[in-house]
Amino acid sequence: MLKKGWLWVLGSGLLLLWLSAWLRPAQGGRVLVMPVEGSHWLSMKVLATGLAQRGHNILLLVPETNILIESSELFRTETFPVKISKEELSTSLKGFQEGVFKRSPALMDIVIQVGHLLNFTGMQVEGCESLLYNKPLMQKLKEENFDLVLTDPFLPCGPIIATALGLPAVYFLRGIPCGLDMLASQCPSPPSYVPRFQSGSTDKMTFVERIQNFVMSGVELVLCRIMYASFDELASRYLDADLTYQEIIGRGAIWLLRYDFTFEYPRPLMPNMVLIGGINCRKSAELSAEVEEFVKGSGEHGIVVFSLGSLVSSMPKEKAAIFFKAFSMIPQRVLWRYTGEIPDDVPENVKLMKWLPQNDLLGHPKAKAFITHGGTHGIYEGICHGVPMVMLPLFGDQGDNVHRVATRGVGVVLSIHDITAETLVDALNTVINDSSYKQRMEKLSAIHNDRPMQPLDLAVYWTEFVMRHKGADHLRPAAHDLNWLQYHSLDVIGFLLFIVLIITLATFKCCALCWRRCCRKSQKRKED
Amino acid sequence: MLKKGWLWVLGSGLLLLWLSAWLRPAQGGRVLVMPVEGSHWLSMKVLATGLAQRGHNILLLVPETNILIESSELFRTETFPVKISKEELSTSLKGFQEGVFKRSPALMDIVIQVGHLLNFTGMQVEGCESLLYNKPLMQKLKEENFDLVLTDPFLPCGPIIATALGLPAVYFLRGIPCGLDMLASQCPSPPSYVPRFQSGSTDKMTFVERIQNFVMSGVELVLCRIMYASFDELASRYLDADLTYQEIIGRGAIWLLRYDFTFEYPRPLMPNMVLIGGINCRKSAELSAEVEEFVKGSGEHGIVVFSLGSLVSSMPKEKAAIFFKAFSMIPQRVLWRYTGEIPDDVPENVKLMKWLPQNDLLGHPKAKAFITHGGTHGIYEGICHGVPMVMLPLFGDQGDNVHRVATRGVGVVLSIHDITAETLVDALNTVINDSSYKQRMEKLSAIHNDRPMQPLDLAVYWTEFVMRHKGADHLRPAAHDLNWLQYHSLDVIGFLLFIVLIITLATFKCCALCWRRCCRKSQKRKED
Secondary structure, eight states: OHHHHHHHHHHHHHHHHHHHHHHSOSSOOEEEEEOOSTHHHHHHHHHHHHHHHTTOEEEEEEESSOSSOOOOSSSEEEEEOOSSOHHHHHHHHHHHHHHTTSOOOTTHHHHHHHHHHHHHHHHHHHHHHHHHTOHHHHHHHHHTOOSEEEEOTTSSHHHHHHHHHTOOEEEEESOOGGGHHHHHTTOOOOTTTSOOTTOOOOSSOOHHHHHHHHHHHHHHHHHHHHHTHHHHHHHHHHHTSOOOHHHHHTTOSEEEESOOTTTSOOOOBOTTEEEOTTTTOOOOOOOOHHHHHHHHTTGGGOEEEEEOOSSOOOOOHHHHHHHHHHHHTSSSEEEEEOOSOOOTTOOTTEEEESSOOHHHHHTSTTEEEEEEOOOHHHHHHHHHHTOOEEEOOOSTTHHHHHHHHHHTTSEEEOOTTTOOHHHHHHHHHHHHHOHHHHHHHHHHHHHHHOOSSOHHHHHHHHHHHHHHHTSOGGGOOGGGGSOHHHHTTHHHHHHHHHHHHHHHHHHHHHHHHHHHHHHHHHHHHHHO | OHHHHHHHHHHHHHHHHHHHHHHSOSSOOEEEEEOOTTHHHHHHHHHHHHHHHTTOEEEEEEESSOSSOOOOSSSEEEEEOOSSOHHHHHHHHHHHHHHTTSOOOTTHHHHHHHHHHHHHHHHHHHHHHHHHTOHHHHHHHHHTOOSEEEEOTTSSHHHHHHHHTTOOEEEEESOOGGGHHHHHTTOOOOTTTSOOTTOOOOSSOOHHHHHHHHHHHHHHHHHHHHHTHHHHHHHHHHHTSOOOHHHHHTTOSEEEESOOTTTSOOOOBOTTEEEOTTTTOOOOOOOOHHHHHHHHTTGGGOEEEEEOOSSOOOOOHHHHHHHHHHHHTSSSEEEEEOOSOOOTTOOTTEEEESSOOHHHHHTSTTEEEEEEOOOHHHHHHHHHHTOOEEEOOOSTTHHHHHHHHHHTTSEEEOOTTTOOHHHHHHHHHHHHHOHHHHHHHHHHHHHHHOOSSOHHHHHHHHHHHHHHHTSOGGGOOGGGGSOHHHHTTHHHHHHHHHHHHHHHHHHHHHHHHHHHHHHHHHHHHHHO
């Protein structure tokens, strides 16, 4: 009996050993994580957590003043001082939140957006400088002997630090304004069918739309130069090398792209790009008893989930009144992430919450519609759980995102500026009662969820790959060694045209010479 | 006790049910497999077998006269009569086998190769016609209600049948001559860093090489037109539609490409391309007792594995003598797939075999070098097991393949025409005794084998995906709707240049008019 017991213990021990070897890498790597604030962090956190759970040693590097980035038991956090104070950040954020509900003249919109972006990047460059020139901290980072930097190249600090420390970088992003991600990774984006940011086109364009998209792609090149001038300057100065920011991020080992082709239009990709769209969507957990009761009470009509994202949870009183009025006119119950002023007559079917278990609510069988601002996180949760959407884009890439979703026929777009209770009710009725929306959404959802590997596993795999092989050089295209003229073979075409010209001219000269000689001879003969 | 027994039976039953549900799809699909002869079939067989083992109903459609395609217990085989007899095929094959050892004038080489290919495709078109116009068989195929066609678009019959039956197609291939695969899938291949077939360049080219590659990419376009004229004609005639073969294969749902970037140079890919390089490599099985004894007897020197592929297993007596002589000069033991004339003085360290367990031998710890013709199957088995190579390209893509391997520094290329015992011994000594070859090969092998999913699982997954969703339309780029001019935005550029010209002319005219008026006025004033 004793023998059997020992065998059992030994067997279990061996099994545990085998399991732990399988579940964890042989030796945990050392990863420096440099996230970007806001929703960017919310999805990167999924990967950082996944890596920590696999036994890697994670150091999260964040500015002292931040909004959503919090520390965790799973990884170490190192903060660095920045010039902006918590109060200044709050004021700036509040101004921004109010700004999204103010209508700007249509033509000015793009100028204002670029202005906002320049202001934002300026602030970020300042923050980055505080870090880069913080010698003790940089020395400490150097001594940590990291294996890689996991960062979002939306902001310059991560890629610059990776270059400075000579570490391979894994990027985690949805995209970079003006298509810098595609430029830097040498990924072809033919303007004939790859719509540019804010162009309002799909991948199927008319001649006029193609002209517009072509011009936009040219404008983007100029915009890139302007927008990233401060990044270029900082990088060159700090690294003491004549490098553009585009060249620096072009050195990234792996690009983990937070989309797939249920959302994005099919387009060429590079070998070091890995699609992890939907990484933030997970199997829905149980709701709290109170919320579950409210949801269940909706009966056959079901619920509507309403959130304007991680940064915007309030709105002007008059705007909120429109929503309250609309919700009083529908039979569904509404769960709304709202921290604004609460009126006296909140309809009974509306539950206001400071924080919304959005993923779990969307995954609930009672979820009928999702009112969203069109951030990619919300959109992917909607697609993942198959819930049709009413979309109210506020800023940044959201206008483009909702356009992509709307062209799939799984959502309706409304303008936050022009919205009325009637248009909102109409839109909700359409996506809830016109069964074609649900059908198309279920089909899209089935395609999105049908993938050989879960996005998180894929992201973890390729991050560990970079650790194991100290990069992914075998996936780096030789296009990085060519300049623009060479890449497009314009020097070759020029040379060939020159040769053709020379040959044509020489032939022409020869013919002319022969002709003249012949003429002379016949003239001579005539004269003779 | 009885109760416990029943519970055990019930539990086991449930477990078995769960296991079978997990291992098999809910309902097996119906797959029509149309392979291409020779080594093409050897790797496609791996997927066909994998699909059959997953419970799918596979019908293998093959010409009555064939070389390597054999029936299997796992899938049904349907043959169709073709004009060429077994004897004619054997004679043709023998002629081909002898031809590869004859040297053709360097300049004529490409002409001869294209000639061979045209002859081969002509024969195949004839065979395909026999099938397409075989009404009873075609009716039978229609009634089978297949879910998809799995085929190699190297030959036209599979894609044409898929179109005729209105079925989605999954392609399984290494590539199609003159880059038709990339053209048809709308995959960008910038000639500035994607070397063309037979160009002899790598992805890093000098200016002269880039000129050469650019010209080659133009020549390819013309070659494509010539080589596939018979395919175009057959497809248009049979389908009664104005379609080119390129347009037909452009409709493929998924392209399973039999390479990865340990072998291929990094380049753009399309979303519906799945890389399954190394699908033919498997964990090496035990050798037969006789072979194992021979291998073990090699001692510390190890063995050399020698095969010239599935189609060439003999060679002229004089050529073979060179190899026998070389092998008598090395300490390693040699296992050679050889069916040619056997001389009296075969060295003791040489074992001649009609069939070689190539994968198992390469996976044996004693394997020191691999003499190969440079087919992708052999190359991937070599990379997979990490064995340095001596390569003797014979025909087709082999010249290009060995060039790719050689640039990685894991193999040496010799010419089958110029080979001598000394050069062969030198080459073997280099790859065996210069440890840098083994080191680089081990690194390459580690990268190749480090992948999130096994190639076979990936191929099965995407084939089943196409069955589940009746295609993969969400991965189809809108570029398919554009013509060449539109794709490259040349119409847009032309239009913009025209507008610029008009504006310039108008401005010039206006200025000239103003100038003239001013001049007249001042002249008038002077006159006054």
